[in-house]
Amino acid sequence: MAKRKKSKKVEETWDGFSTFLTSKGLRVTGQRRGIFDALFEEDGHFTAEQLLVHARNLDDTVSRATVYRSLPLLVESGVVREVDVGHDNKFYTVNLNSENFKAQVVCLDCDTIYEVDAPFMEWYGKTVSEKLGLDVQDQRLQVRAECTQFQHLGSCDRNK
Ligand SMILES: [Zn+2]
Known part of the structure; x- marks a missing residue:
């Protein structure tokens, strides 16, 4: 279905x-x-x-x-x-399910990108901008992280 x-x-x-x-x-x-x-x-x-x-x-x-x-x-x-x-x-x-603002968490080693819904970030950006009288055009939140493989093995397969 x-x-x-x-x-x-x-x-x-x-x-x-x-x-x-x-x-x-x-x-x-x-x-x-x-x-x-x-x-x-x-x-x-x-x-x-x-x-x-x-x-x-x-x-x-x-x-x-x-x-x-x-x-x-x-x-x-x-x-x-x-x-x-x-x-x-x-x-x-x-971009089929783009209703929510997405934050990206990217592995430092293999560049695997995890996207997480972060609607609060969009709200935060808008609220702060509106207080300053500004009109938001684009915003992003990106987190650099170590994926589980990197944490356990010190490097990631995809990089080799
Ligand atoms: Zn990794």
């Missing part, structure tokens, strides 16, 4: 993204659909290169250039959110 609900949401999101592309005078292509579908194969956070691999599994005509050109469009349309962890590699995540 949960799966069916998700695919309906995916189709609605695709409709929205198609409309967005058309409104920008861009074509709705099979490659873009492949990239879009690959988003939902991703587990949590992903890089452009990871998305490219998954997109090619679904549609082997997907080019690296199309992935790199599509990601800013996916971000601009709100389908995907960019998660900046202060590295050269940009991380992205699908």
